[in-house]
Amino acid sequence: MAEPTTDVLPAVSVRDVTRTYRRPRPAPFRPAPLVAALRGVSLDVAPGQRFGIVGESGSGKSTLLRIIAALERPTSGTVHVEGNDITALPERRLRGLRQRLQLVFQDPMGSLDPRMRVGDIVAEPLVAQGHAAPRDRVAELLQAVGLSADAANRYPHQFSGGQRQRISIARALAPRPHILVADEPVSALDVSVRAQVLNLVADLVDELSLTLVFVSHDLSVVRRVCDTVAVMHAGEVVETGSTSQVYDDPQHDYTKRLVSSIPTLRRALAGVTARDLAAGAAGEVA
Amino acid sequence: MTAGATGTVLRVRDLAVGVRDTDLVLVDAFDIARGERVGLIGESGSGKSLTALAVMGLLDEGLQVSGSVRLAGVDHDLVGADDRRMARVRGRHVAMVFQEPMTALNPTMRVGDQVAETMLLHGSRGSRSAARSAAVDLLRQVHIPDPEQAARAYPHQLSGGQRQRVVIAIALANDPALLVCDEPTTALDVTVQAQVLDVLVSGAAARGAALLFITHDLAVVATVCQRVLVMYGGHVVEAGTVQDVFTRPRHPYTAGLLAASDLDAVDDRGRLRTIAGTVPAAGHFPDGCVFRNRCPNAQDDCAVAPPWTGPHQASGYACHHPVPAVAEVGRG
Numbered sequence A: 001m002a003e004p005t006t007d008v009l010p011a012v013s014v015r016d017v018t019r020t021y022r023r024p025r026p027a028p029f030r031p032a033p034l035v036a037a038l039r040g041v042s043l044d045v046a047p048g049q050r051f052g053i054v055g056e057s058g059s060g061k062s063t064l065l066r067i068i069a070a071l072e073r074p075t076s077g078t079v080h081v082e083g084n085d086i087t088a089l090p091e092r093r094l095r096g097l098r099q100r101l102q103l104v105f106q107d108p109m110g111s112l113d114p115r116m117r118v119g120d121i122v123a124e125p126l127v128a129q130g131h132a133a134p135r136d137r138v139a140e141l142l143q144a145v146g147l148s149a150d151a152a153n154r155y156p157h158q159f160s161g162g163q164r165q166r167i168s169i170a171r172a173l174a175p176r177p178h179i180l181v182a183d184e185p186v187s188a189l190d191v192s193v194r195a196q197v198l199n200l201v202a203d204l205v206d207e208l209s210l211t212l213v214f215v216s217h218d219l220s221v222v223r224r225v226c227d228t229v230a231v232m233h234a235g236e237v238v239e240t241g242s243t244s245q246v247y248d249d250p251q252h253d254y255t256k257r258l259v260s261s262i263p264t265l266r267r268a269l270a271g272v273t274a275r276d277l278a279a280g281a282a283g284e285v286a
Numbered sequence B: 001m002t003a004g005a006t007g008t009v010l011r012v013r014d015l016a017v018g019v020r021d022t023d024l025v026l027v028d029a030f031d032i033a034r035g036e037r038v039g040l041i042g043e044s045g046s047g048k049s050l051t052a053l054a055v056m057g058l059l060d061e062g063l064q065v066s067g068s069v070r071l072a073g074v075d076h077d078l079v080g081a082d083d084r085r086m087a088r089v090r091g092r093h094v095a096m097v098f099q100e101p102m103t104a105l106n107p108t109m110r111v112g113d114q115v116a117e118t119m120l121l122h123g124s125r126g127s128r129s130a131a132r133s134a135a136v137d138l139l140r141q142v143h144i145p146d147p148e149q150a151a152r153a154y155p156h157q158l159s160g161g162q163r164q165r166v167v168i169a170i171a172l173a174n175d176p177a178l179l180v181c182d183e184p185t186t187a188l189d190v191t192v193q194a195q196v197l198d199v200l201v202s203g204a205a206a207r208g209a210a211l212l213f214i215t216h217d218l219a220v221v222a223t224v225c226q227r228v229l230v231m232y233g234g235h236v237v238e239a240g241t242v243q244d245v246f247t248r249p250r251h252p253y254t255a256g257l258l259a260a261s262d263l264d265a266v267d268d269r270g271r272l273r274t275i276a277g278t279v280p281a282a283g284h285f286p287d288g289c290v291f292r293n294r295c296p297n298a299q300d301d302c303a304v305a306p307p308w309t310g311p312h313q314a315s316g317y318a319c320h321h322p323v324p325a326v327a328e329v330g331r332g
């Protein structure tokens, strides 16, 4: 696993990124309110790093990912992916980026076209890039995510939630990306399926030497898959560090509240109650 | 029912829910005692929500239901009761909190009025003004900041966590004997979840209300509940105190769930432990033991449905080849 060093070009480098959205006007002659979704975010992801982003709902995690994947432009600031400033690239030059960096979303059903066969879904990024999609590449991808080759002929609704998430991972891997970006990929899944998908992600990241950027609201999940984590709060990164360090010894007040409100089996069996978690969430020292 | 006197709030017997010729839920028996907090866990598709909906009398028209569901203070069986009778039971003797608060709230009505309305509907407050001030009180009890102001807000003007607290206030409004919660905090951030769970537990405790609490999250169950029912393939496969079931599981399914949800425990390859395979679609579970096609302990005799082993419905498991009891392993 590559360690971040100063002389290695970062896989992803985010500098002073802001993103402001305009909400609909509340009344005809009132100004449209502005939402500062990102307020100056900077971070570096080294090649081979497994980088987690955690934070509460609305903290700007998905906005940041969409900007890293060039699905959206920042209001200000820059994003470099493997040395290229993607914020400066015109739309037609983003194809190269799409090949290097692929996205997996939370809701596998929402991101899989129900009318397409799984084989065509998986081949879609290849076809979009003008490649022919050989059947054996599709079979190989399905096998890599633990599905049988005959899955290619079926439709998404014929699969369980965990299997659908495997399909979207297979699709993301099709163009042989270096960087896999996942937005809450296991949040909609059962614990048992979650374990299977997390193992799959860990296996693929190892085997294919991928750089992983993994967004989750669940710090315990991020701790499992990522070596480094950035904690976001209200559009800012408030703390970055190794996951174990951030989890075991949080520094920022928000991270402390986040960590002490996580229910765990061990703590619950040792007598930690909902009251205790709520006190932790409120910042009262437990 | 006599159960009230013995301290039982809910008594479920031979509950069967099905669609056409497919069984979806087949629960032999479980009871919930007055003020008791019971968790209901199991993978997606295990039948948790159908069980909850059967208790609430809210099953889809198309589903067949049989058996018996008795609630303290209600002089008839809830199974087979018509809508008119169930409307008198729901919101009064038993109330429900769902995952998505907006499904329970009226978007065009101020939240304070919605809380007050529930009380007026069941006659637990005499006048509109008494109900209004009781509603503000309740909003305060569920820790909604500035409750007088919040009572005048519409649901969309509140955050997700605040809306779920309003739903809890409505659920508690008539001091029900039982609160059924189906994934009440799954959509919330952990910090908000902690506060909502606290409000739920303390609100129920203050009224002596029992809790039937459904979630995928074993850590949440362990934090909130005293006892737990493990469900798979429509059956309760194991039951017991949270301490017993979560530290000394006997059913291989429970052991698998615990292992898979433990994000700190990994195998020698550094990978999380998983349960083999996936939950079959309804109607495709094996006969005999429903778990046997995924079970590491399965043998030929599992083709015959395992009987319940244990002192009573509140503690035991249904398995021919259980995980050895820890004490035996320790001594052996």
Ligand SMILES: Nc1ncnc2c1ncn2[C@@H]1O[C@H](COP(=O)(O)OP(=O)(O)OP(=O)(O)O)[C@@H](O)[C@H]1O
Residues within 6 Å of the ligand: A021, A022, A023, A035, A036, A037, A055, A056, A057, A058, A059, A060, A061, A062, A063, A064, A217
């Ligand atoms: N297209 C948009 N138009 C207006 N506001 C937006 C838009 N997208 C996001 N926002 C706002 O920007 C903020 C950040 O949203 P974002 O989706 O990035 O958060 P998140 O951390 O991913 O949250 P979640 O955990 O709920 O997915 C929120 O206040 C959101 O309402």
Ligand SMILES: Nc1ncnc2c1ncn2[C@@H]1O[C@H](COP(=O)(O)OP(=O)(O)OP(=O)(O)O)[C@@H](O)[C@H]1O
Residues within 6 Å of the ligand: B019, B024, B042, B043, B044, B045, B046, B047, B048, B049, B050, B051, B060, B063, B281, B282
């Ligand atoms: N109205 C219905 N008609 C037919 N089948 C149904 C109906 N409702 C539920 N089922 C099926 O019954 C089984 C149990 O469903 P249920 O919703 O109780 O599961 P659950 O344990 O609550 O799962 P989850 O954790 O996903 O909420 C599933 O296989 C489901 O597809």
Ligand SMILES: [Mg+2]
Residues within 6 Å of the ligand: A061, A062, A063, A183
């Ligand atoms: Mg998001």
Ligand SMILES: [Mg+2]
Residues within 6 Å of the ligand: B048, B049, B050, B182
């Ligand atoms: Mg359910």
